[in-house]
Amino acid sequence: AQKITQTQPGMFVQEKEAVTLDCTYDTSDPSYGLFWYKQPSSGEMIFLIYQGSYDQQNATEGRYSLNFQKARKSANLVISASQLGDSAMYFCAMRSGTASKLTFGTGTRLQVTL
Amino acid sequence: DAGITQSPRHKVTETGTPVTLRCHQTENHRYMYWYRQDPGHGLRLIHYSYGVKDTDKGEVSDGYSVSRSKTEDFLLTLESATSSQTSVYFCAISDSGQAKNIQYFGAGTRLSVL
Numbered sequence: 001a002q003k004i005t006q007t008q009p010g011m012f013v014q015e016k017e018a019v020t021l022d023c024t025y026d027t028s029d030p031s032y033g034l035f036w037y038k039q040p041s042s043g044e045m046i047f048l049i050y051q052g053s054y055d056q057q058n059a060t061e062g063r064y065s066l067n068f069q070k071a072r073k074s075a076n077l078v079i080s081a082s083q084l085g086d087s088a089m090y091f092c093a094m095r096s097g098t099a100s101k102l103t104f105g106t107g108t109r110l111q112v113t114l
Numbered sequence: 115d116a117g118i119t120q121s122p123r124h125k126v127t128e129t130g131t132p133v134t135l136r137c138h139q140t141e142n143h144r145y146m147y148w149y150r151q152d153p154g155h156g157l158r159l160i161h162y163s164y165g166v167k168d169t170d171k172g173e174v175s176d177g178y179s180v181s182r183s184k185t186e187d188f189l190l191t192l193e194s195a196t197s198s199q200t201s202v203y204f205c206a207i208s209d210s211g212q213a214k215n216i217q218y219f220g221a222g223t224r225l226s227v228l
Contacts, residue, residue: 004156033214033215035216035217037219043202043221043222044219044221044222045157045204045206045219045222046219047216047217047218050214050216052214091156091157093157095215100145100162100164100208100210100215101147101159101162101172102147102157102159102206102217103159104149104156104157104158105156106154106155106156107156
């Protein structure tokens with residue numbers, strides 16, 4: 001069975017600082033994909049970044065990067081130069097094998113302060 | 115933004131009544147999904163569809179049924195709503211032809227069963 005664990009229910013970070021949101025996963029399938037989504041207070045789910053299990057380099061999308069450590073089964077999201085608009089819930093998710101469905105973690109609420 | 119419309123956006127209903135939620139997409143994507151979001155659980159898959167008239171169960175499918183008679187529409191039905199089905203429901207779409215198979219979400223439907 002696939003499982004995603006996000007151990008940080010809430011995080012605080014000061015504006016312009018970097019922050020790391022933790023995500024560990026469990027799957028027995030060698031082929032999988034890892035995703036991060038952002039959910040602001042308005043409620044929509046916004047795709048941020050993707051990492052494939054066979055990708056050699058860590059994924060980056062603007063201020064977002066994914067610190068992928070395959071042996072440790074971790075896929076942490078790094079947000080650089082935090083902005084007030086980054087305050088939101090962040091969800092880590094995984095697609096495993098040929099399945100198209102996503103398994104989500106319970107999320108981390110990030111609060112960016114002045 | 116992916117063209118996904120969920121209707122209604124908010125609904126209050128009584129226990130025992132049938133409820134149908136609609137998801138409409140304009141992207142011609144093959145896959146469509148229904149998730150529910152509850153505090154402490156993240157998003158959990160209810161049902162998904164991999165084509166017209168092709169559907170399958172997710173991890174929390176009891177009490178729900180789905181139908182997909184057209185590529186663009188995916189309906190979620192609660193045959194006899196219960197208070198435990200009070201939740202926020204998200205529809206998502208993806209094009210399985212893409213290796214990343216990113217799922218894009220609708221704005222959500224907030225359902226209250228009294």
